[in-house]
Every structure is written in structure tokens, then in C-alpha cells.
Amino acid sequence: MAHNHKHGDPLPETVLRVKSLESLLVEKGLVETAALDALIDRYENKVGPKNGAKVVARAWTDPDFKQRLLQDATAAIAEFSFSGAQGEELVAVENTDAVHNVVVCTLCSCYPWPVLGLPPVWYKSAPYRSRVVREPRAVLVEFGTELPASTEVRVWDSTAETRYLVIPRRPEGSSGMNEDGLAALVSRDSMIGVTEAISPSTVGGA
């Protein structure tokens, strides 16, 4: 491949074309500049994986909530006022000692925006989309996640408008922690399912 510009180095003509497109759409009244700014602000500053972390921390501490989350994730997550675009039909899948879940969209880039924000580049990339359905364990190792052979791996391919959220296992050593403290252990990658939640021994102490 001649070049594989994954992040930050678009072709100059790409940048120019995006500018021309915006000017044209604004001039035609199809988009408003201030609305574009509001969309960017929403996903850069307001909606992101901190939302999902709050949901998972609640599930770890409140068994009734976890039940509601597993039963109807869209409704349970709406209790936090997280809802809407690319999360109209949310489904939560729980990691246990016996089962590890991991989420992909092999056909495009489907991702649960209301709880995780916008997907990282690697999630939308050819290596992840091609490999994780065929060799999930090898992919997880690249994220530093080694699973015992006895663990059942479940890969969820987001081919519909259903959006999957992984509830990672609550880490050892987190028993006395409150929801806020626990939420800090819930990384974006653990809610996609490529890693486990962060161990409390590696947070703050290092």
C-alpha cells in the first residue's frame, strides 16, 4: 500500500475538499456553521466513555440496576439521561469468570455513542474489523489481554442498529470503593471488551 495515513496526516486535497464542501452546504442553507460547532462540542466535550463508566460502576454496586441493565439496557441507561443517536437500541453483555465479550462492527463503524462517544480509529480500522471475528484471542493479546482457554469468548458483530456495551468484570481489590472511584477503573477499551477493567492498584498509586 502506497500510504496508510491513519491519524492526523490527511492529504492536503482532503482538507481542501472538506472546506469546499462546508462552504457549499452553508451557502445552500443545508447546514448551519453554529450547528456544526454544537455537534463537535457535544462529542468532544459532553458525550464520551465517562458516561459508560458511570453505568458500569452503578451495575457493579447496585444489583437491581444491573438486572435492569441486562434486561433492557436502553431504559436502564436512560436513567442517567444518556440516550439517542447510535444508541437507540442498547444491549449490555456481562463479562464473568467464564465468559468474555468483545464488540465489533465488521461492515462499518457502528458503536454505542451515548455511552462511549465516538469510536477510536483502531475500532474502525481494517485490522480490527477483519480479525476480531476470526481470531479474537490473538487480537485481545495485542491489547494485553490474555484469556484462559477455559473462558468462552463471545464476539458481537454490530450488523443492525443494536449497540452493544460490555460490562467488564469488577476488578479485585475494589471492594470498598464508591461509584465515582469505581468509574475511574472502567476504561473505554474495557467496555468494548478488548481489555479488562483497570486494577485499583495501578490507579493513583503509580
Add this chain to the structure above:
Amino acid sequence: MDGVHDMGGMHGMGPIDAEENEPVFHGEWEKRMFAMNNAASALGVRNIDESRHARERMNPGAYLSSSYYEIWLDGLVRTLSEKGLISEEELAGVVAPKPVTTPKPAIRAEDVDKAMDKGATYTVPEGKPAGFIVGQTVRAKNIHPAGHTRLPRYARGHEGIVCRDYGIHVFPDANAHGADDPQHLYNVKFSSVELWGEDGTKGDYVYIDLWDDHLERA
């Protein structure tokens, strides 16, 4: 369509390159591209399946060497051009922009959060009766439509078990081409070994959301 976008199971794509502390956007152009694509959805000129199908029709070589927002750029220009809302000549500035009308007006800044919090609706009250039940063994059809489909190539011809019935949904394969043909959406569990043979892993599974028309009795 059997395009390069349908990547599940392909070889040769290399290792996963995860960026540490990745920002939400890389540069201003990604922000503008993301926002334009979402703002355009408010106009009521194209549905989500049409926009996916537009991206799938990008030149395959270009698709594989493009970043995802470059693919969005290609798809948005393609769709808006096909709908007669913009032209390459207008983009190049060689002709003056022609006035256009759309079913809905441009989204306003003060409505962004409300609209995005609300999202869209993909469930439909009525449609074809369910052809399958939870627990049933089914086979993903061996189909190769030239148009849009959400049945990935790697599942075709393989048997799985219906795990959930998500109810009646718009059918993307039809919705990308002007009809909605509502029908039941299921979550279907395929064993890794069924999908990948001796290269699969016994005891591991892939769960795929598939519609009635993707499935047949096993």
C-alpha cells in the same frame, strides 16, 4: 454487495495500531466532516442505510487506504450528488451554487442536543410475521446481492441458533434502496468452528444481528 467494506475474516490487514491517549478528533477537518455528516441527516434526504451504502461504493482501493472520515467525505459527497443537492462543478467553484429544497430545514445549533438525545427509530409496529423462533437452528442464506446487505460474507451458508428476537425493524437491505420492508430482527449465535472450520476455536462464538430475509431453515 460483496465489497471491501465487508471485512470480517479477511487476511493481510496487519496488526492493530491503537493510539495511546487518542483525541476524539485528529485535526479540524475531521471535526467538520463528522459534524456535516450528522447535520445532513437532519435534512430528511437520505436514511442511514443509504449513507452506509454510499460509503460501500467508494473505490475499493481508495477505501482500504483511507481513514474513516475520508470514507465519510466520499460517502456524503456521493449521496448529496446522487440526490441532486450538490455537484462536483459547484464544489470546484466553476458554477454558482444552485438553490435546492429539502424535506426538512437545516438543523439549528440550539436543537442539536435535543435531536441527538432523541436519535432515530428503527423499530416498526407492523411487518412480516416472524419466520423463526428463539432457540431454532437457522442457516444464513448464501446470497450475493449487488446492492446493500447487512448479512456479512463470513456468515453466509453457516448455521447458527436464534438467541433473541429483537422485534420488527426496518430492513436495511431494502431501506438502502427506497423501501423499508419491515421484518423481525434476530440475534443469531454462530460457533467459531462453524464459521472458520479448523481455524476456529472450539467453545468461542460470534453473535450477529440478522433479519428474517437473511435466514432460512437449517
